[in-house]
Amino acid sequence: MSFSASEPEGLDELQRTPTHLEGLDHVLSGGLPTRRTTLVCGGPGCGKTMLAMEVVARGAAHGEPGAFFSFEQTSRELQTDFRSLDLDLEGLVHRDLLRIHHVDLGDRPAAETGGYSLDGLLVQMDQVIEAVGAKRVALDTLEVLFARLEDSRTLRSEIRRLFRWLQDREVTALVTAEAGAETLTRHGLEEYVSDCVVRLDHRIHDEVSTRRARVLKYRGTRHSTNEHPFLISRKGIALIPVDSRPLEHPAPAERISTGIEGLDRMFGGEGYFRGSSILVSGRAGTGKSSIGAAYVDAACRRGERALYVSFEESRSQIVRNMQSVGVDLEPWIEEGLLTIQARRPSQLGLEEHLREVEDVLDDVSPEAVVVDPVTNLINVGTPATTLAMLTRLVDSMKARRTTALYTSLESGEGPPSVMRVGVSSVMDTWVQLVNLLRRPAESRGIYVVKARGMAHAHAVHEFRLSDAGVEVADPLDTAVGDPREGPP
C-alpha cells in the first residue's frame, strides 16, 4: 500500500463511514471512523441530538440500518421533533432500517446500595441492534445516567465497558454529551473516546445566532481544525467548510441578457453568464434595484421563473418604484413567473434568513434570483460568519444553476462594505454604480469592475433612469479613479 505525499501514514487503515451530511464528510475527510465511537459534545440546543439522528437516519436511508438510543426523549417525542425535517423516520422504522429506543431511566434517581453493572442496558441495546442489524448506533445522551446513579466511580468504569462493548459489536457509534465548564464534556467522557470528537457550538452574537462545528480529535487522520459554521434547515444540518470551496460548478457557457441593451454591450454584447453570480454595488439612490428589476424582467420575458428577495422594501413598493423607471413587474407576478419575497433582516438571525431563502429556492426553483441588498444580510453577523454564510448562499445558487444578482449598498467613505467580508471574491461579475458629481443632478455612471471569463468594457458609461426605462448609454470620458480601493 502506498501513501501519497499529502496523506499521513495510517490514513488508509482507517475506514470511514459517510455521514451523508452536507459539508461534514468533507471536514471529516470522508466520514466518521468506521466501527469506532465518535463523541459529539456541546451545550444545550447546539444540535447534538439532530446531528446524531441525522447520521443514523441518513445512513438508514442509504441502506445501512441504524439504532438510536434516547435517554431523555421518548421515541414518540423524537419522531414529532423530526417531523419537519425530510428524514421520514417513520418510514425507515417501518422498513426495519431504523429503531428508535427510549432507555427509560425513570423520573428520579433509584435508591442505590452496593455495586452494580450496566448489563441491563447492554441487554436492551443488544436486542434493538439485533432487531434491525444496526451498523450505526447513537446514544443520546448517555450522561443522563450520572443524574440517576450516584456511585459515579462504578458508573465510569461501566461506561468504559460500554464503549468497549460498542467496539466489540463493530458498530459505528455516536455518543452525545453536554459541554462542561472546564472540560470538554461535563462528565469527562472524552477520556473514553480516542477516535473522533466533534464539538458543536451555538452562540448568540449581536442577536444573531450562529452555529459552529469543529473536529477536535480524529486519530490517524488529517482533518480540518477550523470552526465551520452550520445551518439547520428543512434538509437538516448543513455544514459549511470554511477552509475550502470544494464545489466544482460546471463552467457556464450560455449567456443571458441583463435586460438592459447598453449593459449587454458592456459585456461584449451578450450579457451575464448563466449560472454565475453578479454583484451590483453602489450608494443609496444609484439605481441598484433597477439593474436587478431589469434583469428579472428579462428573465420573465424569456419565460423563466424569477425570485426577487428584498431586504429593504415591501413587495408593493418594489413594484411601484420599478414602474416609475418603466419596468412593469406586475404581469409577471400575475403569470406566476415572478415571486417577490420581502424580508426584514432584523426579524431573524442570519442562518434563519438563509434557511428561508433556501426554502423559497426549493419551492420556486427560479432560474433568476435577485437579493436586494445582500449588504443588509451582511450587517447582521460578524464578518467571518457572514462570509461563510454568503459563500454558502452563492454556492447554493450555483449548484442550482441559478443566475443570481446581489446588490450591495455602500455607505460613507472607504472600501465598499462587501469588500470587508471578501464577498466580491466569490462573485463572478461585479458592476459598480456611481453618482457623477461634476454632472447635472440625477447623472449616474456604471462600470464593470470585473467579469470573470469574458471581455468587457472598462470605461464608465452613463446610466439613465427615467419613466422610459433603464438605459446605459455611451462611455464617458470622466475618470472616477479606482473605486475598489483594494483588491477584489
Place this chain on the structure above:
Amino acid sequence: MMMLRKRRDAPPPSGGGAAPAERWRFRIYTVGVNPAAETALRNLRAICSKHLELEPTIEVVDLEQEPELALSHGIYAVPTVIRHHPLPLMKVIGDLSDRRRTLDGLAIGPR
C-alpha cells in the same frame, strides 16, 4: 459459589389462626452469573426475615434468559431489586449491602 437460577422460594407452611399477614413479593433482575445479585438475594432474605412476618416470595429474573424483560421492565442496571407487592413499586439498584438504604429504598418494615 451459589448459582442463581430463576426460581420462586417455596412459601413456608401456614401458621395458626392469627390475622393473615401479607406475603411480600420481590423480583431481582440479573444478567447471567452475577455475584452482586447473589449477594443481593442473601441480603434481601436476611433483611426480610428480620422485618417481615412472612417469608417473602423472591423471583430472580435472568435477563440473559429473558432479554425482552429488560426492555419491557426498563432494567438498565443490575442487580435491580423491585418490590412488587405491596404496591407502590419500589426499586433499589445494587447488592443491598447497606441495610439502612435497603430498608428505606424498598420501604420494608411494619406498616
